[in-house]
Amino acid sequence: MSSVLRFPPVSSQQSLAYLETKLAYYTDAWDLAEDLAQQVSEIVVIDARSAEIYRAGHICGAISFPHRIMDEASTAQLDHSKLYVTYCDGIGCNGSTKAAYKLATLGFQVKELIGGLDFWKRDGHPMAWGNAPGEWPGAISTTGDAASCGC
Template identity: 45%
Template sequence: MSTDAIAYYTARLAYETDVSDVAGELAAGTEGLVVVDTRNLESWEQGFIPGALHLPTREIAARAEAEIPRSARVVTYCWGPGCNGATKAALEFAKLGYQVKEMLGGFEYWAREGFEVQTADGVSRPPIDPLTAPKSGIACAC
């Protein structure tokens, strides 16, 4: 067993999470969890994770300490796997001393896996994309 591989994957799990895990924590009402949408206002208005805080990456340094308790566990997300906005935002939170994880898959996979999405019109649940999650809606248990 490679100790380098163990260290690498342990580190990844310490700083990354996925949409299913975040959905589970939100559903359980996990204390101290703050989910942060790091996209611009136009993107936010297209839809966001219910309960998320809208805090674009460029505003984190100026606003985070006033809006997010230092004891919070922050999870950042942006558009999706083709975007590194959540990584950049997580770095900004880390520089401020927050415990932070990046949500892999971003808003794209949140919606594709059929989790609730909020817009000005309310909350809806998009259909599950069978290429990203079981059609039953039951977690893949990976």
């Protein structure tokens, strides 16, 4: 018997519902980079790692907000109309999940960045160093050429 077919596939409608839900929880580096390059103002990127690690290199435009200090008081200045995209080091780290969880419990809309900073760097997207979020260097290509993932 087929290992793949041991568990029969669900209907296309069940797949559609699952995949729509999955996309509502996550974004990837290419989609986020495209939105940052286009200066989409409804999105705020949060680096959920420690401030020290943030200074050593972070997503260009991300703010430092360690998940360990997130609570009602520390998030009071955040805008509830924004979508907060959280990230940490990568798939071996759950700091972005903890940050998204804390923000969601406080009523914020959140998504996690798939693969975190590891996938961001792997794809060659802009980085910044130091305490400041950094300025986006310019527009990225979204036409499927060598600067695109081809998705």
